[in-house]
Amino acid sequence: MVSMPVLVLEDIDKSFGGLKAVSGFNMTIEKGEVVGLIGPNGAGKTTVFNMISGIYRPSSGKITFLGDEITGMAPYLVCQKGIARTFQNIRLFRENTVLDNVMTIFHPRAGYNLLDAVLRTPRFKRHESAITGQAMELLSALGLEDRAYDKAMNLPYGAQRRLEIARALAGRPRLLLLDEPAAGMNPAEVVKMVELIKYVKEKFDLTVLLIEHQMGMVMKLCERLVVLDFGQIIASGLPAEIRSDPLVLEAYLGKGAAV
């Protein structure tokens, strides 16, 4: 059996009023790949993420995930199909505990109903204790188990980034979308984050698509890069090829930089 691609985007266009944020976007991601989506600020990277995760509906085009069309599907259904993501500006459930942040995501498969919850039936206790255990395991995998009962907002920055990943993993994704996971981190932290993403990818058998500005990280982590500028793909290929592509250098550094 030929394995089907995890994610296929075909001829995706997205305009906001007169502004074409993304146009003619095509991309295929195979199982187990780590693909980087890079480009200057405002190139449309996050817009692509928002279309994949269902926040925006593409103006035209088609998105297919593991053979099923998901174009314009509600975000929570996209996630239940197996796509989880993190956010560029961290979006944790700030007032809730670290453990609750992760446990929340088990909601669609909690295994008990409202009546079980209110009456505290044995079924509630069984499933709730299973969920707690699984959430603690995820926290341990990301080194957050000691902070389980702290409020998410009280974690240091790097730990908040890790918690976002733990929370995304709680949705049992097949595809993980990471929106600038190393934004605002120092070089030592970036190295740790690269290790962490590699570890998580192997442990949870994931396919990863990430947006990143830190070239060091992208080069170390990604097997393939897609470069976006003004909503269009200007280059794609191996990191080494991209690094010397004149169009890419021009997009990042301005005309004449490639000379």
Added chain:
Amino acid sequence: MQKSKWGSFIIIAAVTLVVYAVVRTLETMGLIDQYWQRVLDQALIMTIGALGLSIIYGFTGQFSLGHAAFYGLGAYSAGLFSKVYNSDHNLLLFMVSLLVGAAVAGLVALVIGLPILRLRSDYLGIATLGFGIIVKVGMDNFNKLIPALGGATGMSGTPQLANFDWLFIVALLVIILVRNFVYSTYGRACTAVREDEIAADVLGINTTNTKVIAFVLGCALAGLAGGMYAHRYPFLHPSSFDFLKSFDFLLVVVLGGLGSITGTVVTAVAWVFLLEVLRFVLGQTFIDFRGVIYALILIIAIIVRPQGIFSGREIGFLVPKPFSTLVGRKDGVNAGTGS
């Protein structure tokens, strides 16, 4: 584990019985007269209704200015039911009409909640405010369709079946129900929606469903409180369920601290007593200054303690023990990345 579980249960039961016994003893000793008994009962009714709004606003973050409308719907429908089907089977009648009150409020909440819960905070406030006004006008005029409702002249004739014992038991059950709801996957979904609706949605939570469940449950509790009110105070009047009453519920939830069951319960009781104490302190001449004083209390509280009196904290027994036996509560420092 098993032992400590029973331990906390025994403490809860003991505290409850002591509170009940103290009130009962004071009553038989004549230290609580009819008047203060009524105030106490009103405080319990307020508690039940405010816990409903606590679910909607405190835990799910959905700003509602129409809570008294559901309280009123519950009061009128339960009251009407008892009045019409009045019989010798008092206990059964009482139970059924309380359920009718809660169900009517809950159903109406479902019907209006589905369209309006799509709105964001401020707009939702305006929509619920509008709904509250519609219900108030309805209560003023519905006697033209059903004469027994009494319209603007008020409704009487509901059998007075509720007493302190009933209110105490129902309030206790409601507190347990709200606690169990909040500390379940449903409660977590609610707080996730409150904290970040987009993140909740993208991470697989059906946010519309979650908001509707919270709204219907919260309004059904308002309806239950209304049903209690109708069976405790012989005269129902539309002015008891107007915008100012919604504001009362909102004040209690905000002053107590959003996302705190303890805060809502304590503030609800304290609020009702404060209003009555002010009645004595101010005397007949200055009674209208109550409005000034409680507005001032609100302003001062918002400035001094914007997070509310309890700011999301709970007293022990309102927080169930965590299920995990993997780790205990630790205050250690961050252990770094896992690999």
